[in-house]
Amino acid sequence: MVERITLMMVDDHHLVRQGILSLLEVQDDIEVVGEASSGEQALQMVAVLTPDVVLMDLMLPGISGVEATRKVKQLSPQTQIIVLTSYHDDEHIFPALRAGALSYVLKDVGPDELVATIRKAAHGEAVVHPRVAARLVQEIQGVKKEAHSVLTDLSEREREVLRLIARGHSNAVIAEKLVISEKTVKGHVSNILSKLHMLDRTQAAAFAWEQGVVQRSNEA
Template identity: 65%
Template sequence: MTNRITVLLVDDHSVVRQGVRAFLEVQKDLHIVGEASTGEEAIRLVQDIVPDVVLMDLMLPGMNGIEATRQIKRISPSTNVVVLTSYHDDEDIFPALRAGATSYTLKDIRSTELAEIIRKAAHGESVLHSQVANRVIQEVREARRAVPPVFVDLTERELDVLRLIAEGFSNTAIAEKLVISEKTVKGHVSNILNKLHIEDRTQAAVLAWRQGLMEL
């Protein structure tokens, strides 16, 4: 079958890998192209195979799944990582998402749900387990409350752009860092200036530092 989604399984428990493989192999649109029991092995396989999706456990011997995810995204940006783990503490969730994981789910989900998450990940769509999503929403709300009042009208992406402006990045550099177009960056800058009622990016940078945004 053509255009099948290629999947790499990463888990240090062979029984888990066997169980996941047994189910996914009967899905006609999914193709298991390899298995790894360590982060280092996963990275080597990604370099060789360049799978569409990596199904990643976090608790691995040696290099953990978070660092493996970070390196996988560096060497193969087109590969999307789905975290499949038993852990949903803050020290696992947020570092994994920051490392580049597309989705984060727990091992208590149904097999059919896992297959659908993999399909969505292959197209860059994110899915968070309900417990994980609740924690992420809570964190976002807390972060918004921590933003100085003068910046409350800015969106999360506009805040990201403003922070980078304050750090001295050009529009081109901001576009590369946030993986968006330079035209989009210019739009964000325009919105920031309008919302803050200031004339240029220098004033925006000064305001960000003076109001404590850069200290958060």
């Protein structure tokens, strides 16, 4: 027996929903369990239906598709969201992905590709339109450059403290290793968090590992 994927469509255009419905009706493994024309209606339906996949338009009356995406993920974390939109600019792409969307495809997508995207989403596999993928790569490269720039703002002593934070050492242990007072260590930690724009030492430690500030071959 074929395992069915339950799907809900959220789009304020009836013709769009009908076109997708006609496409999916002939798919043995995909069952459309609901249609919503607004974000508010989508949230009410998701709370009851908890579909496997939601096709989400971004331009909706009432709350936006981005906000609806965020709230759907809060209501039903296991539901995967595919943004299906005409927009491929930064002000739509990044907020939608940060809100919890798994995939981002444009409405010029081919029928077979859309069906394949739905099947992949049901298994947690992301699909993004090539234009969107290009912007993601550019953004990641930009973030890496920015991260390198931020690291250069740290003094050599702050880098030493950051390495030890990443190793999981407490302020007291760091003070002992660097032969400085614990109060001085606290000052360095505060400066590090401020310069890196981070909330706590856990974030700073993760950042240090990601950026290669500390490496597994280093001594503790």
